[in-house]
Amino acid sequence: MSDCETDYEMPDDSWIEEIEKEEKSYNSFYREINDTIKIYYTYIDSENKIYHIKKDSIELKEGVLNKEKLIFILKKHRNFNNKRHKLISVLQYNVDLAPQELSLYLKKEDNFNFLTIKSSLNDMKWDDTINLFKDLNSLHILFYEAPKSRNKETKKIFINTHRKLKRKSTRKKT
Numbered sequence: 001m002s003d004c005e006t007d008y009e010m011p012d013d014s015w016i017e018e019i020e021k022e023e024k025s026y027n028s029f030y031r032e033i034n035d036t037i038k039i040y041y042t043y044i045d046s047e048n049k050i051y052h053i054k055k056d057s058i059e060l061k062e063g064v065l066n067k068e069k070l071i072f073i074l075k076k077h078r079n080f081n082n083k084r085h086k087l088i089s090v091l092q093y094n095v096d097l098a099p100q101e102l103s104l105y106l107k108k109e110d111n112f113n114f115l116t117i118k119s120s121l122n123d124m125k126w127d128d129t130i131n132l133f134k135d136l137n138s139l140h141i142l143f144y145e146a147p148k149s150r151n152k153e154t155k156k157i158f159i160n161t162h163r164k165l166k167r168k169s170t171r172k173k174t
Helices: 014-024 067-077 099-107 131-136
Strands: 036-044 050-059 083-093 115-118 138-145
Touching: 050 067, 067 138
Parallel strands: 036 138
Antiparallel strands: 036 050, 083 115, 083 138
């Protein structure tokens, strides 16, 4: 060997492997995109009592449930037990804590609200969630039993515009 040539030693990468092993235990505390959510359909009868709850799971595309799919779901599940139901409310539950906020949440959980009431049917986005809490993200749909209509026929009302108006008149006697 000449003076310029030296044996090249591979650097010691064991410290990187140590860090990766240590990081694996913290993977559940990193935020990730929501790929699935649970949907709860709650059916309320005419006496304001919950009489059935259905649970379903749905795939999200990049954390979004699009409007068309939401409307399809609502129409598909509005009939239950041979009864038609009206939509009362759509509630979105999204635990979107940042990992830095976790200790604050454990101390004062009342300062956080993850439930939002949707006033219109649009695309719904679930923000990235800590992997540990992904199973909590959900959509709650409340249906109310539609009242039965008593008259199935509509009564026709005729408006007579050609009717002569009767006028009171007094005649003079001559």
